[in-house]
Amino acid sequence: MDTNMQAATVAPRGDAALLDRALLLRAAGDALVKLNPARLIRNPVIFVTEVVSILVTILSVAALVRGEAWGFFAAIAAWLWFTVLFATFAEAVAEGRGRARAESLRRARTDARAKLLLRADDRSLWQPRSATDLRSGDIVLVESGDLVPSDGEVIEGIASVNEAAVTGESAPVIRESGGDRSAVTGGTLVVSDWIVVRITAAPGSTFMDRMIQLVEGASRQKTPNEIALDILLAGMTIIFLIAVVSLVGLASWNGNPPGVPVLAALLITLIPTTIGGLLSAIGIAGMDRLVRFNVMATSGRAVEAAGDVDVLLLDKTGTITLGNRQAAAFHPAPGVEAGRLAEAALLSSLADETPEGRSIVAFARDHHHLPIPVLPADAKVVPFTAQTRMSGLDTADGSYRKGAVEALAAAIGAELPAAVRQDVERVGRSGGTPLAVSHQGRLLGVIELKDIVKPGIRERFAALRRMGIRTVMVTGDNRLTAAAIATEAGVDDFIAEATPEDKLRYIREAQAEGRLVAMAGDGTNDAPALAQADVGVAMQTGTQAAREAGNMVDLDSDPTKLIEVVEIGKQLLITRGALTTFSIANDVAKYFAILPTIFVASYPQLQALNLMRLTSPESAILSAVIFNALIIVALVPLALRGVRYTPVGAAALLRRNLLIYGLGGIVAPFIGIKLIDVILTLLGFF
């Protein structure tokens, strides 16, 4: 099961699977199903297109029956239908990409028999129960080899759990009662020991269920911005409907009103079919990008909000710094050679398997070119204890110690030389931790341990700043340490000695100023802040409370991804705006194609407006309609992939996108329509 799951859930991250054959075939089928007007009415622009297609089809059939010229009408009707089909196809393709993942998830959803405990404190007495019958509040026992039957909270025991079904990561994680790692997810596998779990999800609404619905787009609701855009598009459709219908009256003043199929063609090319056809695909694809990134959003609203975020609250440890203090410098005491201090530091840490200890060994090797000796057989390891606050090694050569400065000074009974005391203070001020080193009771100097800021993080914060996003570091460190790390990492602000209340207060204050706040968190005490934040990304490894409070869950439990989440949110909005602009800008060229031709019977002189020199009125109208249909298909990859986003300021971004999609939107159809007209003429249709 492991390998199976892994392959299915982890693989498609890039664009490799953007458009594969099977997916396209299936989407083509779905596109036909989606023609059902009852479903299409949710999309007003395309619904109008469908109604008009039906009307023109009826008129062409009527012309055929009456024995009149019907070919041109039928051609318009056909391409109007293609316009509708391409729009439903775009949506089907977007949904299809999510469906593959949903199917692999569904396989993991289990009918496993749960071991329902009759009494919470007695593990020996359980009765089998179908997982689907479990209710919130039931207590179950999960033992080695069992699937966790539903979402819940560990209330007793500790176990390693393989969560590959959800996260794609097959290395087992520890789940235990209490603390921040108490949540278990239905469908994951307990691989050792046992746990007692209190079920927290109602049947059918487990995390896995929600994930499936989400990636399938089944529970997709229009996001606020999408609704607003829909209204704009519907409004434009009504405006152009008025413009075209009124033409019947206006043109009859001159005695030659154009026929209904021609007016239909004019209407459909003017209403924003391009963005109308791609709008839902853009939304689904945006969600899908997040899913591919192993982040689950509970709603599209959250993805959109991510694009609006003004303030990012980031935990220092693990997000900004690597999370472990590491050796950054050796400061020898007066009269001590640097090499001697390095050697003593190395030996005192030789048996120290903590990350700090290992970093000291590595630093001595890398910066002082010392070979790492084998631990001598007669050496005695002196482990760290809370009482001595020192550790080290006793060898034939003498005793090597390193430890807290005061503790070590007290142990060797020596006053700190002034120079050493200065070093100690300086290290503390800059956010580091000083460790004293001694050999045979003589103080040799100080090791500087530092929180190492992740490489590249400073540049990312700078990029965020250009986007207008403030980064705030949250840490339990004291102000001095926090300030030093904040400066080094280049964050805009920090909250030192942060309590959950501090975080909550900070978020509320920022929100009162009209800013949107995003944060990542995992612990139960993060839950209030996660719920208060506009975008709360909970870690999959976190507690159930945190996961419930946030509106996104990061399956990789990597808080740094908050930054990418913001970018995905922005990309979604940009794609929508770009295609809307493009769609509206297209109208200019379509007017120049169609207007001179439809009144040609009344005013042949209007041909002067036929800037594209299209072959004939019929070819002009048909070329515009064909362009209008094909542009939807042509833009499907862009809608699915999203418009490229670079973190520059709003002004630069607007200038670039206006140039590409605004100006491009005006120019592109002139070229496209002319090209189609040339091809139609060459093929001998006109």
Place this chain on the structure above:
Amino acid sequence: MTLIGWAQIALVVAAILAVAIPLGRYIAAVASGRVGWLRPVETLMYRAGGIDPQQGQGWRLYAISMLAVNAAGFLLLYLILRLQGMLPLNPRGFEGLSPWLAFNTAVSFVSNTNWQAYSGEAAISYFAQMAGLAVQNFLSASTGIALALAVSRAFARGGVSDLGNFWADFTRVTLYVLLPMATVVGLAFVAMGVPQTFADYASATTLEGAAQTIPLGPAAFQIAIKHLGTNGGGFFGVNSLHPFEGPSALATALQIWSQAVIPFALCLTFGRIVGDLRQGRALMLVMLGFVLVATLAIYAAEASGNPIMAALGVDPAQGNLEGKDVRFGLALASLFTATTTGASCGAVNAMFSSFTPLGGLVPMFLIQLGEVLPGGVGSGLYGILIFALLAVFVAGLMVGRTPEYLGKKIQAREIKLAMLAVLVLPATILGFTAVSLVLPQAVASLAHAGPHGLSEMLYAYTSASGNNGSAFGGLTADTPWLNTTLGIAMLLGRFAYVVPVMAIAGSLAAKVKSPEGPGTLPTHGPLFAGLLAGVILILGGLQFLPSLALGPLAEHFVMLAGQTF
């Protein structure tokens, strides 16, 4: 086109801008209640009306107060027009107007349209001119400015429902802005020779010995507010083309100045109210750009004249002077036409029907673009703000955030209301024109066949819906059908537009104002100005292209082919 013509245009535009800048600041001060040199009068009025000027109003109360004043104004004016025969100051003994005409005229003046289906000197008594029409000239202008102030405040504040007090805004604007300005400009007109008298019409004998009646009346002060308030309803039938309304080039220049200065100034008032002058300046520059391009287009079209006339031996160097005051030439007529249609004034000093087809297209298109360039007093500002919201909404997405204008998020509710407002113009203009062109009793009013006839009808509904009030000419407007439908178009164009706009203001005022940062779309630079211009053209103008193609554009190309109608 001549250098001296361009110099005239430059001079008048410079005079407009030179005063608009301090005037914008002054109106902002009036709006905040800081101006009080007529405080005793102001206080007296509040006391008489039982009004507390400090009492803020939400958008509903503000809008209802505005509607109440306008409804009362409509009723009063309707009664005066119907009953003028029984009222004083009626030296010519004019009878009351017909119900259709009285309805149309009352709506026309209350909605700041001033469409004139009557001829002033032949139908309206001095009393009705002064107590009826001129009073509404003030009140409809104050209404527009008050609304614009309320909408501006919505962008300045956050998390409130209070948009100001309509009664206070209305009183202050009338007392401190319109009355003083109209007094000064009115005196200037008197000095320039515009009549201001209760005396009866003068009788004269012409050189040929024929008897001529020369209309007079209390015209000068009414003409001052007619331009300052972008009303446009002339004292005399032919409006500013009448030698008593436009006695000299200087008077014409003063009229152009008067009809444009307040709309431009209000942009800067907006900038001051929202605390960022650059925002108002950007809007003003977009308006100015359109006015200048329109002036250029009219000037060029008229200067190039009519090839058919040239073929008949008319000197083409004169351009097309038909329907214009030959004393002032093409340049002032072009600027007058661009500002009167751009600014929703509707006074005319040239007959558009006699323009070249393209020259006549420009004023029509300017009105169709929504009367925001610079638009009527107040209505131009709130109109262009609606376009700004739409521009920000479409393009703002392209910077990757929920679109914001001045820190206010633009969401479904605002877009819904904005689209409702934007729908009014195409619906009334195109809907009524299309129906009228197939209706025999409406078509009977047209003076011409072919595209020119279509332009006459299209222009009438355009002018009414846009609350402009200028006439293309040729159309016999005093018929029950036209009086009624044009009246409805004026009502919808004013009030069906402004109610959604006020609802937007209410919704925006309630929103938290989010702080500006590098991620916010800048809305004060040339990039945004260009974007706004594009959105006005595409969202405001494209829907009218087919109708323009059948009217002036068709006429133009047909004219080039040598055909007339």
